[in-house]
Structure formats: C-alpha cells, structure tokens
Amino acid sequence: LVNTLEAGKLPGVIPGIHFKRDDEIVSSPESPMIPDLDALPFPAHDLFKIDRYTNLQPLTDGWDPNARSFTILTSRGCPYKCTFCSKPVTGDTWRARSVESVVQEWKWLVKGLGRHRDRRHR
Numbered sequence: 001l002v003n004t005l006e007a008g009k010l011p012g013v014i015p016g017i018h019f020k021r022d023d024e025i026v027s028s029p030e031s032p033m034i035p036d037l038d039a040l041p042f043p044a045h046d047l048f049k050i051d052r053y054t055n056l057q058p059l060t061d062g063w064d065p066n067a068r069s070f071t072i073l074t075s076r077g078c079p080y081k082c083t084f085c086s087k088p089v090t091g092d093t094w095r096a097r098s099v100e101s102v103v104q105e106w107k108w109l110v111k112g113l114g115r116h117r118d119r120r121h122r
C-alpha cells in the first residue's frame with residue numbers, strides 16, 4: 001500500500017483492500033487465493049515480542065515455567081459457511097501445506113528463533 005501511494009497510484013489497484021474515498025467506502029477487486037502455501041515465508045515471530053504470547057498455554061502453566069507454545073498454520077480455506085467463523089478471509093478452497101514445510105517451521109521454532117532469522121525455507 002505504501003509503495004502504491006508513494007508511486008502516485010490509487011489504492012484501488014491493490015486487490016483485496018477496502019478504503020474510504022470522501023464519504024464512500026470503496027472495495028478493490030477480490031484478492032486471488034494463494035494456491036501454494038509452501039511458497040510463503042514462515043510467520044515473522046522473531047520480529048515482535050513473542051514471549052508475551054508464547055506463555056499463554058494453559059496445558060503447560062505450572063508444569064514447565066520455560067515452556068513456550070506457538071501456533072502453526074497448516075492449511076487455509078474451508079468449503080463450509082459457519083456464520084461465526086473468520087474463514088471468509090482464507091477462501092472456500094481448502095489448501096494444505098506440505099508435511100515437510102510444517103515440520104521445517106516446527107524445527108525452526110523449537111531450535112530457537114534468534115539463531116534462525118531466515119524465514120525462507122526454499
């Protein structure tokens with residue numbers, strides 16, 4: 001978005017965003033779903049104060065004071081339409097990451113974020 005605005009273009013050229021123009025809410029065309037989830041970098045856990053989020057796991061509370069928990073996203077999308085769900089963000093088509101990619105992210109988390117700054121796994 002910043003690059004688009006700095007280039008003097010209108011934000012409507014970016015798919016999948018909503019913005020306000022005068023008093024009107026404008027929606028750009030829907031963003032295409034990403035079919036190959038393995039092509040995405042791992043989440044940038046190392047770029048924010050992750051310790052504030054990794055000690056919130058009730059299963060390890062009081063058991064191991066040094067335990068940390070992370071969420072690993074293994075797929076996106078779902079063909080169903082439960083009204084309470086946030087899945088419209090990820091689309092109607094279920095796509096899975098490969099086992100190798102998920103295990104690689106898991107190892108990256110377990111072996112220490114500080115030592116493995118390169119989130120690209122390809």
Ligand code: SF4
Pocket residue numbers: 078079080081082085086087
């Ligand atoms: S809750 Fe969401 S992800 Fe689960 S079946 Fe319903 S729509 Fe799909």
